[in-house]
Amino acid sequence: MKKSLVSIGVAITVALSAQFAHAETKIGAIFDLTGGLNIYGIQQNNALQLAVENINANGGVLGEPIEVVTYDAQSELSKYTQFANTALLRDHIDALFAGLTSSSREAIRPIVRKGNVPYFYASLYEGGACDKQTFVTGSTASQQLSVLIEWAVNKYGKKIYIMAPDYNFGTISAHWIHEYAKQNGAEVVGEDFLSLAVTDYAPTIQKIQASKPDFVVALPVGANQTGFLEQFSAAGLKDKIGLVSTNYGSGNQQVVVSPAAGEGLITNQGYFMHVDNPTNAKFVELWTAKYGNDTPIVSVAVDTWNAVNLWAAAVNKAGKADAGDVIAALESGLTFDAPNGTVTLEPGSHHLRQNIYIVEGDDNHGFKTVETFTDVIPSYEREKCDLIANPTLAKHFTPDDK
Amino acid sequence: MELDYLATVLLSSLASASILLIATIGLAVVFGLMGVINLAHGEFLMIGAYAALTTTKLGIPYILSIPVAVLITMAIGAVVEILVIRRLYGRIFDTMLATWGISMAFLQLAVLIFGTVTPGIGMPQYNFQIGDYSLAGYPILMIGVAALMMAFVYFLMTKTVYGMKARASIQEPEMARAIGIQSARVNTMTFAIGCGLAGFAGAVLLPIVPATPSMGSVFVIKAFLTVVVAGPVTLTGSALAAIGLGGGASVTASFLTSVAGDAFFFLITATLLWLYPLGISAKWRWKM
Numbered sequence: 001m002k003k004s005l006v007s008i009g010v011a012i013t014v015a016l017s018a019q020f021a022h023a024e025t026k027i028g029a030i031f032d033l034t035g036g037l038n039i040y041g042i043q044q045n046n047a048l049q050l051a052v053e054n055i056n057a058n059g060g061v062l063g064e065p066i067e068v069v070t071y072d073a074q075s076e077l078s079k080y081t082q083f084a085n086t087a088l089l090r091d092h093i094d095a096l097f098a099g100l101t102s103s104s105r106e107a108i109r110p111i112v113r114k115g116n117v118p119y120f121y122a123s124l125y126e127g128g129a130c131d132k133q134t135f136v137t138g139s140t141a142s143q144q145l146s147v148l149i150e151w152a153v154n155k156y157g158k159k160i161y162i163m164a165p166d167y168n169f170g171t172i173s174a175h176w177i178h179e180y181a182k183q184n185g186a187e188v189v190g191e192d193f194l195s196l197a198v199t200d201y202a203p204t205i206q207k208i209q210a211s212k213p214d215f216v217v218a219l220p221v222g223a224n225q226t227g228f229l230e231q232f233s234a235a236g237l238k239d240k241i242g243l244v245s246t247n248y249g250s251g252n253q254q255v256v257v258s259p260a261a262g263e264g265l266i267t268n269q270g271y272f273m274h275v276d277n278p279t280n281a282k283f284v285e286l287w288t289a290k291y292g293n294d295t296p297i298v299s300v301a302v303d304t305w306n307a308v309n310l311w312a313a314a315v316n317k318a319g320k321a322d323a324g325d326v327i328a329a330l331e332s333g334l335t336f337d338a339p340n341g342t343v344t345l346e347p348g349s350h351h352l353r354q355n356i357y358i359v360e361g362d363d364n365h366g367f368k369t370v371e372t373f374t375d376v377i378p379s380y381e382r383e384k385c386d387l388i389a390n391p392t393l394a395k396h397f398t399p400d401d402k
Numbered sequence: 403m404e405l406d407y408l409a410t411v412l413l414s415s416l417a418s419a420s421i422l423l424i425a426t427i428g429l430a431v432v433f434g435l436m437g438v439i440n441l442a443h444g445e446f447l448m449i450g451a452y453a454a455l456t457t458t459k460l461g462i463p464y465i466l467s468i469p470v471a472v473l474i475t476m477a478i479g480a481v482v483e484i485l486v487i488r489r490l491y492g493r494i495f496d497t498m499l500a501t502w503g504i505s506m507a508f509l510q511l512a513v514l515i516f517g518t519v520t521p522g523i524g525m526p527q528y529n530f531q532i533g534d535y536s537l538a539g540y541p542i543l544m545i546g547v548a549a550l551m552m553a554f555v556y557f558l559m560t561k562t563v564y565g566m567k568a569r570a571s572i573q574e575p576e577m578a579r580a581i582g583i584q585s586a587r588v589n590t591m592t593f594a595i596g597c598g599l600a601g602f603a604g605a606v607l608l609p610i611v612p613a614t615p616s617m618g619s620v621f622v623i624k625a626f627l628t629v630v631v632a633g634p635v636t637l638t639g640s641a642l643a644a645i646g647l648g649g650g651a652s653v654t655a656s657f658l659t660s661v662a663g664d665a666f667f668f669l670i671t672a673t674l675l676w677l678y679p680l681g682i683s684a685k686w687r688w689k690m
Contacts, residue, residue, distance in 0.1 A: 195664050204660060235537060236527075255521055260527050295517060
């Protein structure tokens with residue numbers, strides 16, 4: 001980790017001092033390299049640097065190397081607004097790769113819309129972001145939950161309890177759990193929304209026992225909520241009640257959680273490091289050569305890798321880096337042979353059709369694949385958001401609005 | 403409401419209050435005996451947690467890693483006192499600013515040393531049954547730990563020479579110096595003890611709250627509010643405030659929602675501070 005931080009430092013210095021180098025295209029990267037969110041931000045940034053290096057080593061885009069400008073958002077929302085403006089107005093970037101939280105994405109979207117710069121959001125999230133400049137490479141809540149709930153109802157039974165963080169990722173995910181429960185003939189017997197600062201899960205654990213579910217959908221966000229899994233297991237519930245999640249493991253929580261508590265937990269995302277295909281083997285090799293292998297690669301890193309590669313493919317296809325042409329190329333149904341399997345950028349929704357992997361925690365801080373769902377459609381985004389038919393659409397759709 | 407649910411809720415709420423109290427005592431001691439609000443308290447807790455974690459990883463049993471964590475945090479606390487705190491006596495806001503800065507430096511240092519994720523040690527998988535409900539054993543054990551911690555601090559402050567000197571230095575600083583108490587040295591010791599108690603908290607809570615660089619921030623807000631609500635009577639005040647606020651929040655969360663529990667904590671804090679601006683113990687007669 002120390003090594004990777006040093007290399008980030010070097011990368012930033014290189015990026016900042018590379019002004020003189022001749023480059024046809026310039027991209028901006030705003031990630032949380034310090035502060036509480038850097039579990040994700042460092043990997044997003046590492047993936048972006050690696051992708052750019054790899055593309056440049058293979059001839060760059062439009063025959064020239066890509067130049068990168070890196071900013072550290074310090075896990076602070078206001079920095080996203082500030083740096084997005086700097087990137088567009090001062091550094092004149094051709095594309096922006098930024099953000100982890102939904103609030104950071106919502107802070108950036110109006111700025112890139114006004115400046116008309118393609119923006120890539122590489123994170124799993126609650127879904128529904130829709131406008132001409134924004135492209136999402138992470139999986140959405142409905143994309144993950146559609147397969148997960150059906151799988152869990154078949155495996156454990158029809159009574160569901162929801163434990164989710166008390167903000168839009170949690171509440172919108174809960175909406176989808178209700179929706180897919182209904183479709184699968186199951187029912188939600190209880191739910192608890194928790195603030196990110198909660199460390200005491202005894203009340204939740206009692207409520208879970210009182211409502212006697214067959215399985216719990218737990219969406220712990222942040223380090224504190226990881227404690228829930230430990231307490232769930234220590235209370236002896238793990239053997240009686242199933243536990244599934246869409247975001248456990250997305251920040252390497254399986255490394256923090258003890259093997260006793262982590263074994264048997266079910267989670268699903270668009271990527272896990274152990275995914276078995278030749279592209280991933282090559283990707284993991286590139287990554288570990290540069291950053292070492294002390295921290296497993298998380299899904300947002302691959303989402304960022306995919307974003308950079310899709311953008312580069314679009315620029316090469318368009319023949320120039322102008323926003324309008326690049327967006328048109330991005331909307332041409334691009335596919336990319338990604339570490340997480342082939343992904344397809346949907347023209348209308350600007351979201352990815354991609355594989356979703358259901359995995360189970362093993363007894364050694366890792367995962368093993370239980371089932372792979374190929375080419376899962378972001379159905380909600382496809383239904384609501386058609387930017388080909390309606391290019392001026394700029395909304396964040398939530399399942400509650402009509 | 404079934405009796406077994408009620409019993410479970412009461413027991414685990416007492417455990418929640420004890421966890422809050424364990425996290426708070428170090429802050430209360432430093433505030434009560436030095437008038438210093440240590441905003442890096444949470445980071446000392448984090449250092450204690452990492453110290454215990456690292457020691458355990460070296461093969462030393464967890465229980466023995468706790469004193470190691472205490473010694474390490476005490477040593478760091480003493481250094482911080484000598485380098486920073488002692489230069490800012492009586493300047494309460496400057497001290498807050500300085501300790502806040504220290505907290506940020508410690509946090510980033512932890513990221514650099516340990517990375518963002520470190521394997522935890524996990525909670526002992528021991529649980530017991532009350533009626534239909536099973537409870538994890540380790541958090542319940544914290545009720546006893548909190549009681550022991552209180553007894554230790556009480557003994558230290560009332561029965562030892564250091565304790566008498568410490569209380570003399572804060573209550574009658576000039577007289578204390580006049581009779582030959584080196585208040586600077588006493589204060590270094592007090593701050594180190596406060597940090598040591600934070601380190602103890604971090605180590606003993608490690609199975610419940612996994613060690614992460616930012617773990618301190620969770621505790622520091624509630625611990626800080628508990629100390630402010632408690633007021634000048636360090637031990638009894640903190641215990642009462644922790645049971646009222648932490649326990650009350652946990653009971654509320656059990657019957658309503660977790661958000662209601664948090665709302666309870668902050669609303670009661672605001673109301674109590676409105677009624678007792680100097681803390682609930684401001685007019686009490688006893689001193690500990």
